[in-house]
Amino acid sequence: MQHVSPVREPLVTGGKTYHDITNDVSRQVEAKPNIRWAIALAVALFFLGIFIYSVYRTLWFGIGEWGLNKTVNWAWDITNFVWWVGIGHAGTLISAILLLFRQKWRSSINRAAEAMTIFAVICAAMFPVLHMGRPWLAYWVLPLPNTFGSLWVNFNSPLLWDVFAISTYFSVSLVFWYLGLIPDFATIRDRATGPIARRAYALLSFGWTGSAKHWSRYETVSLILAGVSTPLVLSVHTIVSMDFATSVIPGWHTTIFPPYFVAGAIFSGFAMVLTLMLITRDVFYLKDYITLEHIESMNKVIILTGSIVGVAYITEFFIAWYSGVEYEQYAFINRATGPYWWAYWSMMTCNVITPQLFWFRKIRRSVVATFIISIFVNIGMWFERFVIIVTSLHRDFLPSSWAMFTPSIIDVGIYVGTLGLFFTLFLLFAKYFPVINMFEVKTILKSSSGVQHSHAPETMHAHSPNNQAHHDK
């Protein structure tokens, strides 16, 4: 019954049983907070404080607190926005597309990746609101019936498309993520000893009993949601890219942007998932579930998307030269050799050169190297957005208006502040929610755990699905 592949590596190592899985994952939810976790949370809360202060300055005094000017009207705000949205892409890709492609290795990382998606989109959503001159009127971008006369939104505006794209993406991701959490919440509820925990998780698990009917509905809904989310993976960043691509600014007005942005988003999303998972597996002792095989698979995705991004960068240059448009040509030469050359070459180094190291198997399977490179990619992708936004704007058509952008302390505060917000949310998630999808990992235990379960122990948890059809076949 148990099959051990001679070529494939097991996805769960350490001879885990079903019960072990439940224990290992529920452990940090049930145990007292780990000291390392507490320190991390304190740091995250400190940065959250910086965020709150910076937002207060922005809202109270105005956007003038930032470093923007009449030529560069967007800089760190939209850079951060696109960066965070990009990071948010991995979650959906892992949970939806890899689900449809039957990639079993996704099981142990999808929960955290989806959570990361949700938190990244929350961070991203801060920026479109904060960057407005009058954020208290942000609801005007929604097509709401109103008493202002026949005022309506402008459906021609890519910013409006953004509103729809991001809000759809956020709601679908949230539902998908929460849906997957329900069976695991029920497990924790059943194991809980304290009354508060029991109450809380009972509430969160929506009365899940694990009946066949529940599982059947669960399967249906998750498949539908996977189907719905799949186009979103492509659409969200496509639409974000249209903020730039539909404009007239040289360096923005580029048809290659949609695929290039999507590839970049997956690239940065995977890098962020790696960064987080490498920390989580260490802090919460989950090395048997997030194995080197997982890391290697993700590194392969990074090398693919990183190369796509690299090709896109080169294509942009080629087209600028080939088009013969002097503004376009100057925009690209200025990117590489102008006053922001350092940003451009940071981007090239981090995004195009470093991921190529993953062609070496040793590096691909080295936790330390992967962690470092994942940070590089995160930095590189931030610079990519900075380069696209700031270097295109700062020298556009009329040389009289050329200007430089220098971030203010508040710009920096808001950026590091959103990191604080993100990590606060992620750390709370990691402590109070099951970071690994227990029931899905259990489904692959038999097929890919690295040990013969010749006599499957009867310790299998009552709520584990035992009739799943969609993964194992």
Added chain:
Amino acid sequence: MQEKIKYWKGLEELENTPEFVRNSQNEFAEFLPVKDKSSSGKNAEVAPRRDFLKLLGFSVAAATLASCEAPVRKAIPYLNKPEEIEPGIANWYASTYFTDGDYNSILVKTREGRPIKIEGNPLSSLTRGGLSPRGQATVLSLYDTTRLPNPVTKRGEKHIDAEWEQIDQEIRTKLGQVNGKVALVSTTIISPSTKQVIREFGAKYPSFEHFVYDPYSVSGLLKANGGTIPGYDFSKAKTIVSFGADFLGAWLSQVEFAKQYITNRKVTKDNPNMSRHYQFEATLSLTGANADVRVPIKPSEEGVAVAALYNRIAQGTGGQVLNTPAFAQTKQLDAAAKELLANRGAALVVSGSNDVAVQTLVRDINRMLGSEGTTINTAAPIYTKQGDDTQMIRFINEMNAGTVGAVIFYNANPVYNHPLADKVVSGLKKVGVKISFADRIDETAVLADYITPDHHPLESWNDFEPRRGYLSLAQPTISPLFKTRQAQDSLLAWSGNNTSYYDYLRNHWRANFAKGGDFNAAWDKAVHDGVLEGVTSAGQTTTATVAPMTMAAAAVAINQTARNSKGIELAIYQKSSIGSGVEANNPWLQELSDPISRATWDNYLAIPRSLAKEMDIQQNDLIRVTAGNGKTIELPALIQPGQARGTVAIAVGYGRTHAGPVANLVGVNVYPLAATNQNGVLYINSVKLEKTGAEKVIAQTQTHHTIMDRNVVQEASLDAYRKNPKEVTEYIKVATPDGPQSPSKVSLWYDYEYKNHHWGMVIDLNSCIGCGSCVVGCASENNTPIVGKQEVLNRREMFWMRIDRYYSSDTHKDTSNLGTIETYQAMEEPSENPQVIFQPMLCQHCNHAPCETVCPVLATTHSSEGLNQMTYNRCVGTRYCANNCPYKVRRFNWFAYYDNEKFAAQNYQMNSDLGRMVLNPDVTVRARGVIEKCSFCVQRIQAGKLEAKKEKRRPKDGEIVTACAQSCPTNAIIFGDMKDPNSQVSQILRREDGERAFHVLEELNVQPNVTYLTKIRNNNLTTTNA
């Protein structure tokens, strides 16, 4: 008998016990027993918790209620409506602006009794409806919060408010007992009546003298020309040669000269002729930027150059040649001489030098060329500057010698703006009575015993005679804001004359300028028109001491100057915005960027690149400048293309210490560095430069100076234009299946249909001289905020209109043999002596506007008349429109600029009750967080259409003009309805189509409603311009 019924409120009142009577006096029967435990001992009553909470609750509630109350704002309605004032309808009054030699006949727009905007008076044949930036801005100075609200006397170091009666009494007594000379020191006065008042006042004293000086003097010019300025007429000149005279800028009469100058500079296919203008100067001036041929020379070379020209003209006309050193740059000088000789009778030579020797030669060059009577109107000499340096220096010496008993300063601030300020200060200590008419406690007034503040000119009656026979009047447009009194009234009062200055003025006119007939009617017409021209006037007698100089003496002097020159030479110049610094506290003028360097809020050391390289000076390095006279200042360096090698330049008008919060400590006072001798002031000196190691950043509104070979601005030579006008403009074509086409032929968008009007603008780059009048006019009309130096440094200036200034570069993409990257880098470097082109840039009101499509909330939309409209209250401030604007003309309200302490000093027009009076009530003051931009003065369009509608007709062409088009002294900006085939705009567009008319960035197919006309340069020295 009716019994009086008494109602009582309670038994206590009925009983009326003494205790009750006592308590009834207190509103609160008994104060809550809150006592501090520690202070009242062990047995004292301790505040019970409940009482404490009661009191706390009451206080919180009371405080909350009190803070809810809205502040009481008093609006006083017109219960008795003044006859002429219709709320919401503007009244216009003709008046005159004259400050610091800058003369403009003006129209003042008042709303509900307060002046809000100044425009040029088209009835004046001198300024012809044009108006200088300073003239535009003076309306804001009226509401300057620093103005003195009442007369003050000085007791010790303190200024004490005084009443007029009391101060008059004291002054009269003191002047009566004065021991020594009574001196009145003023800058140039061109008012015949005021001069009469002063004469009458002076007659009361045994020893009285009126000393006249100008902060930036032209006394050399006056001395060489018999005490007046020759009546230059640039409109008659085909060849103009100027040696350092910034005649389009702050030299003498910028608007008048600009109007004249431009008549011969406008070209059309039918008349492809224009004057040629040679400029020899040290620092790149506005005039030099407009010259066809510009030659950088050292200030000490100016005399040599003039003498060299003199010799060439003398040779050509058979005169005597002088023995002076040779001038190096013969090519341009030969061409100039040849052309001047060929254009005798249509030639004009001017010089900005304050050296009598140089001006004497210039006078004789003009005589030899037959300019007198042609390009110099001998019947109408110019009076706008009359200051005599020699006399002023004598005054300073007399003060120091202790022979001056009393001094009255009228429009004079020598402690700030005279090079010998130290001696003025020391001399003033020896003067018994010191009176100042200053409107604020300025640098000189602070030393005076009495300050009797003058009215602002917009509150005053006065007359002016800028040229002989050209009179104009100023009338009050608002009743005095403060307890000030017109200086003339003060002088009349002190001389015991009880007539008001208004009556005095009328009488003076009746006696001197009445042409017969009904004087009252003639007076009313003159007040209404603001000007009275063709008057037989006795002219003005100036106090300038005329010292005729022989040619030989002039040659000797020039040789001397040339020999004495050593080291780095400093040229001290005036900016057309700040001028001599009188109105330095006007934030519009401080923020109006310099037409050439585009710097704001500062003066700086303009330094040529060669010298910067030699001394390893970077832009913004703080440099210590030590002049030949030992005076030292420190100011930042600005690398100025066009600055002559071995020279540096600094502008006057900055470094005020007592002008008010806007101007104080902005820049450095450079007057003390001017060289002085017995004859006068020379605005040059030799200097030593030292790096201090520190840095002070200059706020420029443009930091990139070359055009990078983009055809954003287009220019061609006059030869090319004459050859084929269809070849002068490069039109972009795009490839289509039907061959190359104009980009507008290929469009994804539907075109708008304009049924009624289609507003458009034409800007002639050939006429724009870059003066910046339009910028101030726009700011004044549209309530744009002033943001101050730091925000300009942050590149957040808010002016809707800007003038882009581009220098030419030596490197061009087509001809460069460098690599691509190096070529681009080299293209960023301006030439050493660049050609300059100005381009007024404002919202282009695109028909396919990129800003309109990207706004998520439809806050910016297209009107049915072609306007790109901005709906401020719909804007949420995403700034996407500003990013997507290829012209970068949209402005964002980064902060609230009104009611904001951070901007209170610079932007007092929106932060003080007094300042707010200047705001145009027809234009919203924009909130924080919204985008704003040029609206094509939509409020004027609406008003014009309404007016026409009331009269049941269509608006006439020229009836609706934008503020920028209205203020342009050279009519470079034409606004009108492109739907009306007979409008000027339509006619120009038809005439110039395919020739000079082009759209900026046509390849983007945004289809602007603003069209530019290619600049034509008459700079081919091989063809003689005759």
